[in-house]
Amino acid sequence: MPRPPLWVMRQAGRYLPEYRQLRARHDFLTVCRTPELACEVTLQPIRRFGFDAAILFSDIMMPLESMGVELAFNPGPVIGHPIRSRKDVEALVVPEEGQVTPFVGEAVRLLRQKLEVPLIGFAGAPLTLAAYLVEGRGSKDFSRLRAFLYQEPEAALLLLDKLAVTMVRYLRMQVAHGAQAVQLFDSWAGLLDPDTYRTFALPAVQKVMAGVADLGVPRIYFANDAQALLPTIAEVSAEVLGVDWRMPLKEVRRLTKDRFVLQGNLDPAVLFAGPKVVSERVRAQLAQTQGLRHIMNLGHGIMPETPIDSVQALVDTVKQFPGT
Amino acid sequence: MPRPPLWVMRQAGRYLPEYRQLRARHDFLTVCRTPELACEVTLQPIRRFGFDAAILFSDIMMPLESMGVELAFNPGPVIGHPIRSRKDVEALVVPEEGQVTPFVGEAVRLLRQKLEVPLIGFAGAPLTLAAYLVEGRGSKDFSRLRAFLYQEPEAALLLLDKLAVTMVRYLRMQVAHGAQAVQLFDSWAGLLDPDTYRTFALPAVQKVMAGVADLGVPRIYFANDAQALLPTIAEVSAEVLGVDWRMPLKEVRRLTKDRFVLQGNLDPAVLFAGPKVVSERVRAQLAQTQGLRHIMNLGHGIMPETPIDSVQALVDTVKQFPGT
Numbered sequence: 001m002p003r004p005p006l007w008v009m010r011q012a013g014r015y016l017p018e019y020r021q022l023r024a025r026h027d028f029l030t031v032c033r034t035p036e037l038a039c040e041v042t043l044q045p046i047r048r049f050g051f052d053a054a055i056l057f058s059d060i061m062m063p064l065e066s067m068g069v070e071l072a073f074n075p076g077p078v079i080g081h082p083i084r085s086r087k088d089v090e091a092l093v094v095p096e097e098g099q100v101t102p103f104v105g106e107a108v109r110l111l112r113q114k115l116e117v118p119l120i121g122f123a124g125a126p127l128t129l130a131a132y133l134v135e136g137r138g139s140k141d142f143s144r145l146r147a148f149l150y151q152e153p154e155a156a157l158l159l160l161d162k163l164a165v166t167m168v169r170y171l172r173m174q175v176a177h178g179a180q181a182v183q184l185f186d187s188w189a190g191l192l193d194p195d196t197y198r199t200f201a202l203p204a205v206q207k208v209m210a211g212v213a214d215l216g217v218p219r220i221y222f223a224n225d226a227q228a229l230l231p232t233i234a235e236v237s238a239e240v241l242g243v244d245w246r247m248p249l250k251e252v253r254r255l256t257k258d259r260f261v262l263q264g265n266l267d268p269a270v271l272f273a274g275p276k277v278v279s280e281r282v283r284a285q286l287a288q289t290q291g292l293r294h295i296m297n298l299g300h301g302i303m304p305e306t307p308i309d310s311v312q313a314l315v316d317t318v319k320q321f322p323g324t
Numbered sequence: 325m326p327r328p329p330l331w332v333m334r335q336a337g338r339y340l341p342e343y344r345q346l347r348a349r350h351d352f353l354t355v356c357r358t359p360e361l362a363c364e365v366t367l368q369p370i371r372r373f374g375f376d377a378a379i380l381f382s383d384i385m386m387p388l389e390s391m392g393v394e395l396a397f398n399p400g401p402v403i404g405h406p407i408r409s410r411k412d413v414e415a416l417v418v419p420e421e422g423q424v425t426p427f428v429g430e431a432v433r434l435l436r437q438k439l440e441v442p443l444i445g446f447a448g449a450p451l452t453l454a455a456y457l458v459e460g461r462g463s464k465d466f467s468r469l470r471a472f473l474y475q476e477p478e479a480a481l482l483l484l485d486k487l488a489v490t491m492v493r494y495l496r497m498q499v500a501h502g503a504q505a506v507q508l509f510d511s512w513a514g515l516l517d518p519d520t521y522r523t524f525a526l527p528a529v530q531k532v533m534a535g536v537a538d539l540g541v542p543r544i545y546f547a548n549d550a551q552a553l554l555p556t557i558a559e560v561s562a563e564v565l566g567v568d569w570r571m572p573l574k575e576v577r578r579l580t581k582d583r584f585v586l587q588g589n590l591d592p593a594v595l596f597a598g599p600k601v602v603s604e605r606v607r608a609q610l611a612q613t614q615g616l617r618h619i620m621n622l623g624h625g626i627m628p629e630t631p632i633d634s635v636q637a638l639v640d641t642v643k644q645f646p647g648t
Contacts, residue, residue, distance in 0.1 A: 140464065141593075141624070143592060143593035143596060143627055144593070144596065145593075146591055146593035146594075146596075147593045147594070147595075147596030147597045150591075150593065150594055150596075150597040150601050150605070151596070151597035151598055151601055190549075190570065191570075192570075193569055193570050193571065193572065193591070194571070194572065195572070225514075225549065227551040227552040228551040228570050228571040228575070245517055246514065246515075246516075246517050246552050247517060247518070247552040248517065248518065248519070251552070267470055267474075267517070268467060269465075269467035269468070269469075269470035269471045269474065270470075270471070270474055271471075272467060272468065272470075272471030272474075272475070273471045273474035273475035274475055277474050277475055281474070300465070303467055
C-alpha cells in the first residue's frame with residue numbers, strides 16, 4: 001500500500017522564511033493581485049518540501065471585489081459596507097465568468113507552466129463568504145450572520161445564491177486556466193446547527209458543486225468544526241471531504257457513510273510540539289488510515305509561527321511511510 | 325406540564341443599561357473584587373427580568389490569582405507569565421480553601437440575604453483555565469495549549485490536577501457561603517479531539533465533580549462546541565449538562581444516553597433577530613423539550629450588544645408557555 005498524498009492548508013504562507021522575505025517587499029493584496037508574485041509564492045513550499053499538490057496563493061475574499069464589495073485586509077478581511085438588508089444583497093453584482101478576478105486566471109496559467117504536481121484551485125463556500133460580508137470582518141462567532149439568517153431568511157438565501165453563482169464562475173475560470181482540482185472552504189459551517197445548515201448553507205454548496213461537475217476535476221469540500229453536521233454533509237456532491245482535527249477520521253467516515261475520500265486531519269498544533277512528537281503522531285495517523293482513501297493534510301491552515309523543522313518532520317514521515 | 329426554569333449565561337453583564345451605568349463608575353476587576361458591587365450586579369437581571377436563578381457575577385479567572393498567577397483584563401484575561409514548562413506548573417500555588425478569593429465568598433453571603441431565587445456558583449473547568457494560562461490570553465484556537473498537551477503531557481496533567489484541586493476548594497467555599505448549585509464552564513473543551521479530551525480534560529472535570537459531590541448541590545457541566553465529545557461527556561459525574569446551540573437537544577440527549585438534565589440551547593444570535601423571531605424560536609424550542617428535563621438557557625453567553633426587548637421577549641415567551 002503506497003503512502004497517501006500530502007499537502008498542507010496554507011502551505012504557501014508566513015511560516016516560510018522565503019515567503020516572509022517576499023512579503024517584506026510586497027503587501028498581501030499586491031501579492032494576490034500580481035500573477036508573477038502569486039505564482040512565486042505558490043511554488044515556494046513545493047520547492048522546499050516537495051508537497052504532492054500546490055494550492056493557489058490567494059484569499060477566499062478576492063472574487064468578492066468583482067461583486068462590487070469594498071475589501072481591505074487589516075490583517076483579516078474588512079468589508080467597507082457590510083450586508084445587512086435585502087437592499088444590500090440586491091446591490092451585489094453577479095459578474096460574468098471573464099470578469100471574476102482575471103489576475104487569478106493568469107496566476108493559474110503561469111503556475112501550470114512551472115508545476116510538476118497538480119494545482120488545486122479554490123473558493124470560499126457561500127456561507128463562509130456571507131459570514132464575512134454580513135459581519136463586516138472576522139469574528140469569533142459571527143452572530144450577526146446567524147441573526148441575519150434568522151431574521152431575513154429570503155434575503156440570506158438570495159445572498160447565498162448570488163455567491164454560489166459567482167463561485168461557480170470563479171472556479172470554472174480557474175479550471176479553464178489549468179487548475180486540476182478545486183477546494184471549497186467552508187471555514188464557518190460549524191457555526192450553524194444542522195437545520196440551519198441544511199436550509200442555508202447546503203443548497204449553496206450543492207449549487208457550486210453542481211456548477212463545476214461537468215469539468216471532471218475532483219471537488220474537495222472542507223468543512224471546519226462541523227462534527228454535528230457530518231450526517232448532513234454526507235449529501236454534498238464532492239469527491240473529497242476535508243475535516244478538522246476534532247473528530248477521528250474513522251468516526252467521520254462512519255457519519256458520512258464512507259462516501260468521500262477524506263482529507264486531513266492532523267492537529268496543526270502538533271507542529272508546535274517538536275519533530276519527535278510530529279513523527280509519532282503522523283505515523284499513528286497513517287497507521288490508522290492505511291488502506292483507506294486518504295489525503296494527508298492538517299485539520300486546519302498551518303499557523304504562521306510553525307517551526308520549519310516540524311514541517312520537515314511531517315513531510316519526511318509521510319514520504320518514508322510505511323518505511324522498512 | 326409546567327414551563328422549564330430560565331436563566332441566561334452572562335445575564336449580569338453589558339447588555340443591561342444598569343450594568344453599563346455601574347461600570348462607568350467602576351472597572352471590571354473592582355466590581356469582581358468588591359462584594360457589594362458584585363452582589364448588586366448579580367441582582368440586576370433578577371430585578372429586571374425575574375430569571376429563575378441568579379449566577380454570581382465574577383470571572384472564571386479570578387481564583388487563579390490565589391494560585392500566584394498575575395492577571396489583568398484588556399478586556400479579556402491577560403496572564404503576566406504564561407505557563408510553558410513543568411517548572412512554571414510547579415511554581416503554581418494550590419491555595420487552601422479559605423485562601424481562594426475570600427471576596428467571592430462574601431459576595432455570595434450578601435447575595436443569599438437578598439435573593440429569593442437560587443444562586444448558582446461557578447468555576448472554570450481545568451482545561452479551559454489551562455487554555456488561558458498556557459496561551460497567555462484569549463485566542464481563536466489556543467494552539468499553544470494543544471501543543472503543550474502533546475509535548476509535555478505530564479506537566480499538563482499536573483497543571484490540570486492543580487487547577488482541579490483549587491476549583492474544588494473554590495466551589496466548596498461558594499457553597500459554604502450559600503451557593504445552591506455549581507456550574508463548571510468548559511468553554512474550550514471543543515478544541516480537543518475525543519482521545520485528547522479523555523486523557524487531559526475529563527479526569528480533571530471528574531476530580532472537580534467528585535470533590536463537591538458530598539455537598540448535595542446540583543452540578544452543571546457546560547461544554548461548548550463539544551459535539552464530537554458528547555459520548556465521552558456522557559461519563560461526567562454531573563446532574564445537568566449545558567450545551568451550545570450547534571446540536572439539537574434531542575441529539576445531545578441521545579449521544580449522552582439521557583443521563584443529564586439538559587440546559588440550553590437557544591442560539592444567542594436569535595436575540596438579534598427581533599422579538600417576533602425570538603418568540604417563535606423560543607416556542608419551537610419549548611415545544612420540543614416539553615415533558616423532558618430541561619433548563620431553558622442560551623447556548624452561550626448573552627452578547628453585550630443584545631437588545632433588551634429581545635431578552636424581554638425570551639422571558640415573556642418562556643413564562644407564558646404553554647399559554648392558553
